[in-house]
Amino acid sequence: xxxxxxxxxxxxxxxxxxxxxxxxxxxxxxxxxxxxxxxxxxxxxxxxxxxxxxxxxxxxxxxxxxxxxxxxxxxxxxxxxxxxxxxxxxxxxxxxxxxxxxxxxxxxxxxxxxxxxxxxxxxxxxxxxxxxxxxxxxxxxxxxxxxxxxxxxxxxxxxxxxxxxxxxxx
Numbered sequence: 001x002x003x004x005x006x007x008x009x010x011x012x013x014x015x016x017x018x019x020x021x022x023x024x025x026x027x028x029x030x031x032x033x034x035x036x037x038x039x040x041x042x043x044x045x046x047x048x049x050x051x052x053x054x055x056x057x058x059x060x061x062x063x064x065x066x067x068x069x070x071x072x073x074x075x076x077x078x079x080x081x082x083x084x085x086x087x088x089x090x091x092x093x094x095x096x097x098x099x100x101x102x103x104x105x106x107x108x109x110x111x112x113x114x115x116x117x118x119x120x121x122x123x124x125x126x127x128x129x130x131x132x133x134x135x136x137x138x139x140x141x142x143x144x145x146x147x148x149x150x151x152x153x154x155x156x157x158x159x160x161x162x163x164x165x166x167x168x169x170x
Contacts, residue, residue, distance in 0.1 A: 004065040008088035009058035035067020
């Protein structure tokens with residue numbers, strides 16, 4: 001039998017308990033066809049990078065599967081038929097990782113560090129935010145009139161260079 005990591009995304013308007021029921025249903029499909037599910041992880045309701053079938057969020061779930069190809073084909077067929085599953089991805093691996101996935105480790109680290117409330121920022125005081133993002137102020141009194149309308153004073157630098165080139169060519 002082959003080893004697979006399988007991630008699926010479920011619609012945002014179902015509950016976490018319904019996602020767990022989906023996982024159990026998928027587990028029974030695999031067991032009926034001679035497969036087994038090792039570790040399962042529910043990653044929670046997360047925002048999507050882009051909308052998928054009019055959903056902006058989705059429930060993410062990971063399953064480590066040891067099953068024949070036919071069982072995986074049936075699982076994916078059932079997920080295509082399900083209206084609750086909006087995307088899935090199956091990857092064949094050489095061995096399963098017994099440790100928590102990167103998504104679960106990240107959630108644990110954030111909880112330990114207290115990053116959820118951004119408490120590490122401290123008091124910022126009264127800062128002037130008036131010029132934020134605009135760059136340096138420009139001189140607004142500059143003359144923006146066309147060159148012809150200006151009073152002729154000295155030739156422009158590029159005109160002076162053109163005169164010198166003409167004198168050298170003769």
